[in-house]
Amino acid sequence: MQRYSFFSLVRNAIGHHEGWQEAWRSPPPKPSYSVVIVGGGGHGLATAYYLAKEHGITNVAVLEKGWLGGGNTARNTTHVRSDYILDDNAHFYEASLKLWEGLSTELNYNVMFSQRGMIRTANFDAQTQALLRRGNGMRVNGIDAVFLSREEVRRLAPALDFSATARFPITGAFFQPRAGNARHDAIAWGFARGADSRGVDIIQNCEVTGFRIKLGAVTGVGSAGNECRFQRACGAARISGSGRIGGLYRALSARRRFSVRGRPTQASTAGSARGRIRPAIPEEAAPAARRSMRRDRQ
Numbered sequence: 001m002q003r004y005s006f007f008s009l010v011r012n013a014i015g016h017h018e019g020w021q022e023a024w025r026s027p028p029p030k031p032s033y034s035v036v037i038v039g040g041g042g043h044g045l046a047t048a049y050y051l052a053k054e055h056g057i058t059n060v061a062v063l064e065k066g067w068l069g070g071g072n073t074a075r076n077t078t079h080v081r082s083d084y085i086l087d088d089n090a091h092f093y094e095a096s097l098k099l100w101e102g103l104s105t106e107l108n109y110n111v112m113f114s115q116r117g118m119i120r121t122a123n124f125d126a127q128t129q130a131l132l133r134r135g136n137g138m139r140v141n142g143i144d145a146v147f148l149s150r151e152e153v154r155r156l157a158p159a160l161d162f163s164a165t166a167r168f169p170i171t172g173a174f175f176q177p178r179a180g181n182a183r184h185d186a187i188a189w190g191f192a193r194g195a196d197s198r199g200v201d202i203i204q205n206c207e208v209t210g211f212r213i214k215l216g217a218v219t220g221v222g223s224a225g226n227e228c229r230f231q232r233a234c235g236a237a238r239i240s241g242s243g244r245i246g247g248l249y250r251a252l253s254a255r256r257r258f259s260v261r262g263r264p265t266q267a268s269t270a271g272s273a274r275g276r277i278r279p280a281i282p283e284e285a286a287p288a289a290r291r292s293m294r295r296d297r298q
Helices: 006-014 042-055 087-107 125-140 150-156 184-197 243-253 287-297
Strands: 032-038 060-063 118-122 146-149 172-176 201-203 208-214 217-223 226-235
Touching: 032 042, 032 217, 042 060, 042 184, 087 184, 118 125, 118 150, 125 146, 125 172, 146 150, 150 172, 184 201
Parallel strands: 032 060, 032 226, 060 201
Antiparallel strands: 118 172, 146 172, 208 217, 217 226
């Protein structure tokens, strides 16, 4: 893998940028793999990367219906945070946040992670108490959390509506300084480079059309004109009652030899406010911010 650096940028600029290697290969599919991952978004590519990096499993194929970064990852939310009160959630998302903090260096790719902080505004007493409880729970788990007064929120985010006629008057805010925003298609591309450099095959424009089941076990996937055999299957996308990933989920769940679990992931977005407000503000947590934005557009 060609490493990106200031010196490589200068060197390629001198050569009119004609010497850059492709970010990842486009190999033909092999007849069989140890692991096939259905879905080449952030989850699928991260799974392939860590299988290769942490476990030495490199005979892996990632099958993507379209192009990398063109599916749900391109439309995904941008918040990176660990502001959860339940112990399991708090430790899980804090570990994730710590991974993000060093990910650009590890992948040698700018995932555009900006730790600008995140605030959740409080508009009435019950909400203030709920946010205080959340922050105290985070601090018990060793996670950074601060409660801001109204004036501190005004200094941090002056674009919010602090007028006397505000429909949602701001009384304070919860603030996580280490939270921030990232560009999720960039994380897909970064993981793709990292996985490819370790021998993972990333196959784009390869829609999975069915599954091969033999003696009660899923042993392969079918695509347009091809069939891939494998030892393990992994569906790396939103699991639903229909669609290919839903079919894989049901097929694997029906066989006792497989253990399949669904893990909900969620976040909220403030992409439209990113260039204007230094801390990130989840949309559902900042009605005052939305009103201020609408007024500015009128």
